[in-house]
Amino acid sequence: MPTPLTSLRIVFTGHKDHGKSTLIGFIRHGLRPGGDGPGEACAGMVYADVVDHLREERAGGLTLETAQTFVEAGARQYALIDVPGHRELIRNMLTGATQADAAVLVIAADEGLRFQTRRHVLLLSLLGFKSALVVINKMDLAGFSQARFDSLRAGAEKLLCANGIVPVATVPVSAAAGDNVLERSTRMPWYAAPPLFARITELALPVPPDSCGVRFPVQAVYRFDGETVVAGRLLTGKLGNGQTLTVYPGRQEVSVTGICRFPPDGRPAVAGESIGLTVDGSLPERGDVLACGSAPLHVTRRCRGRIVWLAEAPAAAGDKAVLRCATRVNEVVIREVEERFDSLRLRRIRDTGRLAQLDVGTVNLESRGRMVLEPFALTPGLGRFVLEQSGVCVAAGTVL
């Protein structure tokens, strides 16, 4: 078997008890039996146990905490990310979803679209997912009915499209028995398209955005053996010796005199690499962003963002928080809660003034210091942020 050259991390979302863990367990067990799973295959095996490893999870038949399991197929490795489907555990769903490159939405054929189905789709949209694969699970409980499948598919497609997410395919499965998961099922002859895992292997790989030139948030400055090294991760673009960069927010210029790695190799750096730089010019510090390219970075004291509010106490105008974006930290005030999304009816509600726990909405933030941001759609790494109060995360958001 060759070393897989690429990896794809996929989050399985949807309402509680719609079969996310069972589906992941079946795929993992089918492609890689044993391992860290529940042991040898046996009759009556509970596939969900592959990812539900906590005593409380197995006893209660639910997922509490996000987990990841890994399979390899062809030239790819897949990380399958399980998340809980309960309203109370949205923070764990977000933890899993923010690690993913792609998303699957699981809907049980007997229950159909439920409240957390809608909420998860709204959150996927907030987190920037542009497409999703849909699974209509538990087809056995709907008599493997094509009519039921068609109606649920239409509902799922409408929901995704309304949230700006393209449904790439919809597959009818029964995860517990493996129908249409790894292989085509004989129990749904009306379904002629590929099974779920074949659809997963067709999902596009993540591509680093490369339209706006170099973006290099400074993580730290090291002084080793008389040499000063600016450490960070290159989000976009390419970096080599002799390149001139602008340091934001101060807008002074520096030129790159070396790309530092261990062991040293002198190669230019590509997007995604954690490297060090030696520079000529005034020294940047943590939180600065080094950039070059056609579009300048936004240095601003105000920004508009879409957030999901996680704290128990509601958010309202005047609330203070610490905004963390890449390696930069700014104290901000919520100036206005512009609108709130009603995930049940897919409506936007204006003039609400506040966001309750788990509400998604649009807010205007103001900072005392200068923020260095870009719209999430342009540079995800400089357009996603968390808000903290007393060191506790109270919101996740993206810059509009």
Place this chain on the structure above:
Amino acid sequence: MDRLDRLENESIYVIREAVQRHPRAAVLWSMGKDSTTLLWLCRKAFLGRVPFPVIHIDTSFKIPAMYEFRDRLTAEWVLNLTVRRNERALAAGMNPATHPTITCCHALKTTALKLAVDELGLNAVLLGIRRDEHGIRAKERYFSPRASDFLWHAGEQPPELWDLYASAEAADHQRIHPLLHFTEIDVWRYIGREGIPVNPLYFSQGGTRFRSIGCQPCCIPVTSTAASVEGIIAELETSTTAERAGRAQDKESSYTMQKLRSLGYM
């Protein structure tokens, strides 16, 4: 960027973030393949050095070849090694022959780590655990805040969003897990690619090898002819047994690892 590069660069980011945000950090080294890979990644992050203490939690029951390997690499990589033992428990006769594994692991590893965190005044401890290693570890975060009682409340962890790891100002210290996204086979592929030194115990001698190494009485070698990194990779590609199947600790009950980890085990 290929996949091993992606894994490596993500780990370096986590390590740098941990040390930048928690200046009193240290890394745990058990001399196994994972924590040795973690040390290698720390050297990459800090351009050839490990600029913080390297702690070996010594139960005193490790396989002798592990101590030899430790001393060789400490000299070669110029590590600031600190060896910590729970001397009180050892003096009182704690050992794996007379005590249940869970009791012994807790006393000689978790409690020893607790003493080290206190004595060295650490606010971050880097560990080489991986999600793929055990179903309980599959639920860990990169940054895992702990109170001074060390307890880990799986299911009640703070959210970890993208790479904006939790500040957790109220925590006593953070456990940092930079290798979380590596699988066992990834670690071996990476060791092979980078030429990272590993303990000879992992290679087959007389038809057996260790797949996971720790305390001598609690680790059983597996039947194997794999005598090189390439041989191990080929073996793992077809293996269907768990990595830690040779560990006594996981055999007592399905939930031993959960119990150990909720009490602060690494």
